[in-house]
Amino acid sequence: MLQSIFDFGKTTSTFWHLCDKSLLDEQSDLIESEFLVGSKQRIKKIFLLMSESTLFKVSVMQLKRAPLLTMHIQFIDPSSDHFVQLNSDETLYGFRLSYQGKSLxxxxxxxxxxxxxxxxFRLKCIMNNFHDAxxxxxxxxxxSFAKVYSATKKENNNQYAIKAFSKSYMSQQSKGIESLLNEIKVMRRLNHPNIVKLHEVHETTNSIYFVLDMIQGGELLQRVRETGFLPAETMQKLAFNLISALRHMHENNLIHRDxxxxxxxxxxxxxxxxIVLADFGLATSLNEEPLFKRCGTPGFVAPEILEYIDGLDFxxxxxxxxxxGIILYLLITGNTPFAGIDQKSILKNNKQCEVDFKDQQFKLAPILMQDLVQSMLIKKPSQRLSSEECLKHPYFKELAKEYNRQTEKYQKNLQGYSEFKNAVKIGTQEIEQRSPLNFNSSESISSNISITRQDQRKSSIVVGxxxxxQYSFKLSKQNSREITDIPQKQEPKKQKDLHRIALTNSQLKHMANNKQDNGDDPTPENCNIGAMVRQYNSTRQIRIPDSTLKIKECNTPTLQKQ
Incomplete structure (x- = not known):
């Protein structure tokens, strides 16, 4: 098993940890499902919920959880000889989850x-198969901290940008690993057309890889250098897209800071x-203690960050x-408002926050744009516009109208679909109504599942x-404390040996694949495999001699190591 740097050398005594039942009420966009698990030569069902950051296991009496942020995910091939797969008559698709030395x-x-x-899982966990994928x-x-590569995903030939971090280098930096985790956490909460998308995170022996959108246009500033000043209409749309991205972050209580x-x-x-907003290395949540409190780039950082003193309000x-506002000022005038001969002088001017709004080039900009930028560059935050207020500024009036028209049309379409859905019945039973679909939820790189099909797997919990x-009541109605144990076809007064059955199933699979016809099918009681299992201890690995039926080697019923 890969030793993850995100475990920080810690181990956990158990995969699941008890948590307060009220924690579920704080979660949104839950998806739910039953899964099969194998434990001590027994197969049972468990009921799982997934939220934005946590995997929950629900039983009638208890709620347990495991963190998704540092959890690693591997996909178990349906043709593999896992203990649970070998003892099922159906094709089973599996996941192997692990963190801090424990797996499930x-x-x-x-x-x-x-x-x-x-x-x-691809969006919310860490994967280990980068070089294969x-x-x-x-x-x-x-x-300063990472290299960016272009790469092709083999399963669909799509192009992605790969941001690669050296694990050894990041481990040597102050709070380097913590900052990586923080960047992952922030980016997973963002889903906006003007914010770069994090699709997957991979960990290998030496590196951490972020799988990002491939942005074809290059840096905005380089384009401006090549084409000259931007037309007024272009500037208006650019400013609207930039501030829209900020509003999305701020609505999620996130700040970029760089x-x-x-x-x-x-x-x-x-x-x-x-435009697309990128690089969230200094971003943080306003609901959590930040790793760094005074950070940013000289000449662009807000004065309140430079003036911040520990103990005061954040x-x-x-x-x-x-x-x-500084970026827009630069695009209008071609100059930064806080120039200096060195970093110290730039920071001094930055902190004083004296912006020259009488600059000749600035005065050539549309009056409403001048007013917006000046409102964005007020030194006191209490007097400065918020991102929400910026979008309501008269400068964006026409763009806002068009955006609202598109939104209204979108909502009408949804309403029409809702009315249609409510009218459809199957026989005398009305189609089950699910909770509203979150249209901001992210999709994985290769997922072909439609939004409607995903909605069918969303939580059916109602308000109340x-x-x-509600989940506990649902489970108790199914006469189960952890859903139900899988019914076992047991012989009268005789417990089946699942290891023996697994070996037999493995043999039958092999025979079916090779279209062998050996007369009567072997049974658990009268075949060579049954005899050998009775001869050996069930915890030992069994190898079939060449002189017997030729079947592939089968592992023991203990959980396979990946």
Whole structure:
């Protein structure tokens, strides 16, 4: 098993940990499913829920959880000889989950359900198969902490940008591993057309890989250098897209803290306003203690960050609005407002926050744009516009109207679909109504599951009692404390040996694949395999001599090591 740097050398005594039942009420966009697990030569069902950051195991009396952030995921091939797969008459699709030295294998026979959970696991867990899944072509960028490569995903030939971090290098940096985890956590919460998308995270022996959208247009500032000043209409659309991305972050209580021209990329070469916000290395949640409190790039950082003193109230999301205002000022005038001969002088001017709004080039910009930028660059955060207020500024009036028209049309379409859905019945039974679909939920790189099919797997919990009590009631109606044990076809007064059955199933699979016809099918009681199992201890690995029926070697019923 790969030793993950995100475990920080810690081990856990058990995969699941008890948690307060009320924790479920704080979760949104839960998906639910039953899975098969194998334990001590016994197969049973468990009921699992997945939220944005946590995997929950629900039983009638208890709620347990495991963290998704540092969990590793592997996909178990349906043809593998896993203990649970060998003892099932159905094709089973499985996942192997692990963190801090503990692992869990879960299986389902529902292929559609498997693909849905697979797409969510890809987004929310860490994968270990980077070199098998991707073909890297060349390095396309290099920063202080990471290198960026172009790569092709083998299963669909799609192009992605790979941000590669050296594990040894990051381990040597102060809070290096913690900052990587923080960046993963922040990016997984973001889903906006003007924010770069994190599709997968991979860990290998030496590296951490972020699988990101391939942005074809390059840096915005480089494009401006090549084409000259941007037209007024282009500037308006660019500013709207930038502030829209900030509003999305701020609505999720996230702040970027490192907005600068280098972190604004263009989606394509077709226009100069479809920008994508990138690099979330200094981003943080306003609901958590930040790793770094005073950070940013000199000349673009908000003055309240530079003036922050430990113990005082933390600054708010308006710090990003200030940095965005600096970028717009630069695009209008061609100059940064806080120039200096060195970093110290730049930081001094940055802190004083004296912006020259009488600059001749700035005065050539549309009056409403001048007013917006000045409102974004007010030194006191209490007087500065928020990202939400910026989008309501008269400068964006026409763009906002068009956006609202599109939103209204979208909502009408949804309403029409809802009315249609409510009217459809199967026989005398009305189609079950599910909770509203989250249209901001992310999709995996290779998922082909439609939004409607994903919605069918979403939680069916209704408003009212606590979520745990509703799930608990649902399980108790199924006459189960952990759903139900799988019914075993037991012989009268005789317990079946699952190891023997597994060996027999393995033999039958092999015979079927090779279309062998040996007369009567062997049974657990009268075949060579049954005799050999009775001869050997069931915990030992069994190798069939060449003189007996030729079947492939089968592993013991203990959980296989990956």
């Amino acid at each position: 294998e879960i299986f389902t026979s529902d292929k559609v359900n498997y693909e849905i959970w697979k797409s969510h 991707f073909s890297v072509s060349k390095m396309i960028g290099k920063g 907005l600068k021209p280098e972190n604004l990329l263009l989606k394509s070469t077709e226009n100069n306003y479809e 600054y708010c999301d308006k710090c990003d609005v200030f940095s965005a 009692a606590s979520k745990f009590s």
